[in-house]
Amino acid sequence: MLVGEVKSIRELYGLDLIAPGHRACAGCGALVGVRQVLMASRRPLIVVSATSCLEVTSTPYPQTMWKVPWVHLLFENAATAASGIEAALKVLSRKYGRQEHYIIAFGGDGGTFDIGLQALSGALERGHRFLYVCYDNEAYMNTGIQRSGATPLGAATTTSPVGTKIVGKTQQKKDLLEIVAAHRIPYAATASPSHWKDLANKVRKAQSYDGPSFIHLIAPCTRGWYFDPSQTIKVARLAVETRYWPLYEVENGRYRITHPVPNPKPLEEFLKVQRRLSHLLLPENAEMLERLKAYVNERWERLQRLSVCFA
Amino acid sequence: MSSVETAILPGGIVSRPGSTADYKTGTWRVKRPVVDLNKCTGCLICWIYCPEPAILKREDGKIEFDYEHCKGCGICSEECPPKAISMVEE
Amino acid sequence: MSLLQPKMLRPMSTSEAIAYAVKQANVDVIAAYPITPQTIIVERLSEYVNNGELDAEYVAVESEHSAMSACVAASLTGARVFTSTASQGLALMHEVLYVASSLRCPIVMAIANRALSAPINIHCDHSDVMGSRDAGWVHIFVENGQQAYDRVFQAFRLAEDEDVLLPVGINLDGFFLSHAVEGIATISDSKAATFLPPRKAKYYVDSSMPMTFGAFALPDWYFEIKHQVAIAMEKVPKKLEEVEKLYYQMTGRIYGHVGAYKTEDAEVGLVCAGSAAGTAKYAVSRLREKGIKAGLLSIRLFRPFPVESILPHVKDMRALVVMDRAMSPGAPSAPIGQDIKTMLYDAGLRRNIPVVNFVYGLGGRDISAAEFEEIVTKVAKDVKARRRIQRGTIYWGLRS
Numbered sequence: 001m002l003v004g005e006v007k008s009i010r011e012l013y014g015l016d017l018i019a020p021g022h023r024a025c026a027g028c029g030a031l032v033g034v035r036q037v038l039m040a041s042r043r044p045l046i047v048v049s050a051t052s053c054l055e056v057t058s059t060p061y062p063q064t065m066w067k068v069p070w071v072h073l074l075f076e077n078a079a080t081a082a083s084g085i086e087a088a089l090k091v092l093s094r095k096y097g098r099q100e101h102y103i104i105a106f107g108g109d110g111g112t113f114d115i116g117l118q119a120l121s122g123a124l125e126r127g128h129r130f131l132y133v134c135y136d137n138e139a140y141m142n143t144g145i146q147r148s149g150a151t152p153l154g155a156a157t158t159t160s161p162v163g164t165k166i167v168g169k170t171q172q173k174k175d176l177l178e179i180v181a182a183h184r185i186p187y188a189a190t191a192s193p194s195h196w197k198d199l200a201n202k203v204r205k206a207q208s209y210d211g212p213s214f215i216h217l218i219a220p221c222t223r224g225w226y227f228d229p230s231q232t233i234k235v236a237r238l239a240v241e242t243r244y245w246p247l248y249e250v251e252n253g254r255y256r257i258t259h260p261v262p263n264p265k266p267l268e269e270f271l272k273v274q275r276r277l278s279h280l281l282l283p284e285n286a287e288m289l290e291r292l293k294a295y296v297n298e299r300w301e302r303l304q305r306l307s308v309c310f311a
Numbered sequence: 312m313s314s315v316e317t318a319i320l321p322g323g324i325v326s327r328p329g330s331t332a333d334y335k336t337g338t339w340r341v342k343r344p345v346v347d348l349n350k351c352t353g354c355l356i357c358w359i360y361c362p363e364p365a366i367l368k369r370e371d372g373k374i375e376f377d378y379e380h381c382k383g384c385g386i387c388s389e390e391c392p393p394k395a396i397s398m399v400e401e
Numbered sequence: 402m403s404l405l406q407p408k409m410l411r412p413m414s415t416s417e418a419i420a421y422a423v424k425q426a427n428v429d430v431i432a433a434y435p436i437t438p439q440t441i442i443v444e445r446l447s448e449y450v451n452n453g454e455l456d457a458e459y460v461a462v463e464s465e466h467s468a469m470s471a472c473v474a475a476s477l478t479g480a481r482v483f484t485s486t487a488s489q490g491l492a493l494m495h496e497v498l499y500v501a502s503s504l505r506c507p508i509v510m511a512i513a514n515r516a517l518s519a520p521i522n523i524h525c526d527h528s529d530v531m532g533s534r535d536a537g538w539v540h541i542f543v544e545n546g547q548q549a550y551d552r553v554f555q556a557f558r559l560a561e562d563e564d565v566l567l568p569v570g571i572n573l574d575g576f577f578l579s580h581a582v583e584g585i586a587t588i589s590d591s592k593a594a595t596f597l598p599p600r601k602a603k604y605y606v607d608s609s610m611p612m613t614f615g616a617f618a619l620p621d622w623y624f625e626i627k628h629q630v631a632i633a634m635e636k637v638p639k640k641l642e643e644v645e646k647l648y649y650q651m652t653g654r655i656y657g658h659v660g661a662y663k664t665e666d667a668e669v670g671l672v673c674a675g676s677a678a679g680t681a682k683y684a685v686s687r688l689r690e691k692g693i694k695a696g697l698l699s700i701r702l703f704r705p706f707p708v709e710s711i712l713p714h715v716k717d718m719r720a721l722v723v724m725d726r727a728m729s730p731g732a733p734s735a736p737i738g739q740d741i742k743t744m745l746y747d748a749g750l751r752r753n754i755p756v757v758n759f760v761y762g763l764g765g766r767d768i769s770a771a772e773f774e775e776i777v778t779k780v781a782k783d784v785k786a787r788r789r790i791q792r793g794t795i796y797w798g799l800r801s
Binding site: 043044048056059061062064066067068069070071072073074076077080082083084085087088089091092094098099101119121122125126 | 460466478482612
Binding site for chain 2: 010025059
């Protein structure tokens, strides 16, 4: 069931696993991405969430957005919770004939890059069969836009404000996918809700492996990135088209850019539509802009070289 | 034990899947999306990008809105290839 | 009972006895992280799993935080789950302990009680469990390997009762018990299976009933959901009694909420928990030989605090000596002292029964029968002379 390649939107219609009425902000990028992941997912499915915007907006007791079994324990342990469920269902199926399930764990960037990194690493190393999806809005949005290890260089957050002395975040974004790939898991990929088909097929591919898989999903945040709610998908698409968010996969160690961007738009196009980053276009921040551009370019070139290596 | 206590399942389990639908987020809306059915091709691009989801496919393959839940973000209007969706003030 | 014929005793350390019982309990998932002095428990369990003697998943997690997280998640699927830790490990689990009880997960955990850093120390005291005593777990203290073995079966039966659904901690003193070998009377696998059939959860994570576990509750509901733990806790003393009765019918062994020795006519009661009970018992018998009317109460069920089971023993006593193997810096008493005093206050006995609260044995410092005798003799003399009993917390055994 739901194993082949997704070719058209129509194949996904009717496969929603969430209900409306959740309390996410209008135009929430995370919800678009999560919805797409779920529609593409194999079933039966169990979902695990880390404490995050997704978790609080989707389960306002006594209601729930989820149409699948859903478990939330804490902030930093979504990967471990998935481990526990996977192990339990494995043994219960062996001993008592319980049905096994696919498992997807969702964590935000804070819950994945920072506080949950150890739990994620442990779960990947142990080799549990589950898909971890990090929806990355590049800051702690649930607590009010504080910088995380995923926040890009120069971005303004409430704990990396644009001050008169220090301008935004002074460090580059952590390259999480490379850390994940270093665990030599069968499948790891980036994705964007703007490229829904690429995303859906990555979910299908990830779930075809008998082991851990990982998808790093860009999740534009209207509140934290400061853009109009109608622009969510446009911003996500610009991230891809400027090579800020390369769409690629690491399948059994083989790198492949899944959406080549031969003629990238200038990074400025992505920056200028978001107030968290638009100050990088000011002349006094030119050096910071260059550093960010260098990061983006070096990463793209490295990926391209790796893709060629494995082609 | 009071009726409140018996009404709560152990650990506060929520037993009604998809029950947020009871909550009408449509009241959040400032602008409402309106579809021009003459232009709508039924491509469902709006639907795939809806965060709620608050877009439904009609029998004829074209789309309609679930105004009880649509928050009026306007992504559908931005992304509609034939520009069939306009946002109008509530 | 003929059950205690020497030929039926198997020499095992308390840790091995626990692991053996966990195997016989046919657990489904074990998620654990090694820490001294708990290691023997998880080593034996790993052997059972890897040798095919126990059909379970051993999740070798990367921290105790993850150990308890995996246990909670596994338990929510309806599995029977066991873990074990000590000291820093329990402290690292701290936030997950509350999730375990509030999501009503009947996990059983053996805690090889050990001191908390700093300074780092691997030996016994009760600081670890006392730091977690408000996390909504049932806590049982054992005094020897036999109790530890028997309590494993009882703990699962109690925890998995639909009216309880609370996690249970079995506390065994690090090294003093964990590494001490004694003859253990075991039950047969078939008896174990009869006493503890596979867990039948009413609600569990499965697509056949897609439910949401661990929702976000605001001030309108949080209080009622949290209150469930208190309601369940109230049912524990009665339920444990029932469980013990069944276990007694099978084995002839019963322990109760408290272990009482010579309390009937005692004037001075000695209260303690864990392995010190054995030493204290010997001290009480020696005191009796000297004509001092001492009695012993060993706290076996610590959470919920078994007020109804303790009061009948102490109501006519003239003083209580409460021995705590943990501090509660800045508090009016050490942990067990606080509970005993609250109990006496509520029973209207606060004037009748003065309490002397001692903190002893931190970081594994031993306490001897002679020391117990010295403490009780002094209090007994004060009682006899109608002198005011010293109040407050006394730190016993510090070098001067």
